[in-house]
Amino acid sequence: MNFAVAPLAALALCAFAQLAVAQAPPASTPAADQSAAAAPDGKALFRTKTCIACHGRDGAKAIQNYPNLAGQDAKYMIAQMEDIASGARVSGPDPRGYPRTQGMKDVMHLVSKEERETIAHYLAALPAPKPAALDPPPAAERLAQGKAAYTKGGCQTCHGADGLKPLPLHPALAGMKRDYLVAQMKDMREGVRANGKSKTMLPFVKKLDDANVELIADYLSQIERPAR
Numbered sequence: 001m002n003f004a005v006a007p008l009a010a011l012a013l014c015a016f017a018q019l020a021v022a023q024a025p026p027a028s029t030p031a032a033d034q035s036a037a038a039a040p041d042g043k044a045l046f047r048t049k050t051c052i053a054c055h056g057r058d059g060a061k062a063i064q065n066y067p068n069l070a071g072q073d074a075k076y077m078i079a080q081m082e083d084i085a086s087g088a089r090v091s092g093p094d095p096r097g098y099p100r101t102q103g104m105k106d107v108m109h110l111v112s113k114e115e116r117e118t119i120a121h122y123l124a125a126l127p128a129p130k131p132a133a134l135d136p137p138p139a140a141e142r143l144a145q146g147k148a149a150y151t152k153g154g155c156q157t158c159h160g161a162d163g164l165k166p167l168p169l170h171p172a173l174a175g176m177k178r179d180y181l182v183a184q185m186k187d188m189r190e191g192v193r194a195n196g197k198s199k200t201m202l203p204f205v206k207k208l209d210d211a212n213v214e215l216i217a218d219y220l221s222q223i224e225r226p227a228r
C-alpha cells in the first residue's frame with residue numbers, strides 16, 4: 001500500500017511547479033523591442049545580402065554593364081526587385097547566354113519584402129554617382145543630337161527633362177551607364193522586357209533604330225544628377 005506516498009508525491013509536484021514558475025522568464029520580456037533594435041539597416045542589408053557584389057559600394061560602383069542604384073526612385077526599385085524575383089522582368093542574354101537578370105533572381109530569396117523596402121529607401125537617399133566617362137568621349141555635337149532625339153522622342157513626358165525628374169514609379173535616366181541604357185532600350189523595344197509599366201513606353205521606343213538608341217544613351221549617360 002502506498003497511501004503515505006501519494007501526499008508526498010503531490011507535495012513534490014507542487015514544489016516543482018513553484019520552481020518552474022520561479023524560473024519562467026517574466027511575462028513582460030520586451031522581445032519585440034529587442035528585435036527592432038537589432039534589425040539591420042539598409043546599408044547593412046545591402047552589404048550582407050550580396051547586392052554589393054554586383055551593384056558596388058553604396059550602389060554607385062556597379063560591375064560590368066549592371067545598373068548603379070544610388071539616387072534611383074525608391075518605389076521604382078521596389079517594383080523592379082519584385083519583378084526580377086518573380087521572373088516578370090527578364091532581359092536579353094549575357095555573354096554566357098544567361099539572361100542578365102538571372103544572377104539577381106537567384107539571390108532575391110535572401111531578402112524579405114520589408115528588407116527590400118528598407119534597402120530601396122537607403123539607396124534612394126544616396127547621391128547618384130558622377131557620370132562614367134566614355135572612351136572615346138562623345139563630341140559636344142553628338143551630345144546635342146542626343147538631347148534633340150530624346151526630346152523629339154517624347155521621352156521627357158515620363159522621365160523628365162534630361163532624364164532628371166521622372167514621374168512617380170518611373171526611373172531617372174540621367175547619368176546611368178551607357179551600355180545599361182542601350183540594353184534596356186533594346187530589350188523593351190523587342191518586348192524581352194515587358195514588366196510593370198513598360199507597355200506605356202513601347203510606342204516611343206519602337207520608333208528608335210539602333211543608331212538613335214546609342215545616340216540617346218551617349219547623351220543620357222553624360223548628364224550629372226544633382227543630389228536630391
Ligand code: HEC
Pocket residue numbers: 046049050051052053054055066067069072076077078080081090091100101103104107108111119171183
Ligand atoms: C549577381 C548579380 C546581382 C546581384 C547579387 C544583385 N543584382 Fe540587382 N541587378 C543585377 C543586374 C544585372 C540587373 C539589371 C538586369 C538587366 O540588365 O535587365 C539588376 C537590376 C536591379 C534593379 C533594377 C535597376 C533598374 O534601374 O531597373 C534593382 C532595384 C536591383 N537590381 C536591386 C538589387 C538588390 C537590392 C540586390 C540585393 C538584394 C541585388 N540587386 C542583387 C545584378 C545583381
Ligand code: HEC
Pocket residue numbers: 067150153154155156157158159169170171173181182184185195196197198200201204205208216
Ligand atoms: C509613357 C511613359 C514613358 C515614355 C514616354 C518613355 N518611357 Fe522609358 N520607361 C517608362 C517606364 C514606365 C519604365 C519602367 C518600366 C517598368 O519596369 O515599370 C521605363 C524605363 C526606361 C528605361 C530603363 C531604365 C532602367 O533603369 O532600367 C530606359 C533606358 C528608358 N525608359 C528610356 C526611354 C527613352 C529613351 C524614351 C524616349 C524614346 C522613353 N523611355 C520614353 C515609361 C516611359
